[in-house]
Amino acid sequence: MGVLAFFAGLLLTVMGFGRWRETGSPYWLIGSLVLLLLVLLGAVTGKKKTG
Numbered sequence: 001m002g003v004l005a006f007f008a009g010l011l012l013t014v015m016g017f018g019r020w021r022e023t024g025s026p027y028w029l030i031g032s033l034v035l036l037l038l039v040l041l042g043a044v045t046g047k048k049k050t051g
Helices: 003-023 026-045
Strands: none
Touching: 003 026
16 A cells, blocks of 8 residues: 555545534444555455565
């Protein structure tokens, strides 16, 4: 996972949490949590290419 993809995922997660606070819809909360988990999973399991 690239650095730009990581920060883009975090930005979308924060935007999703903001939308959840505005609307109160549980779908925004669930979607934001799933996206956050995917971003963290990608960051932890990402392989660095050498060379």
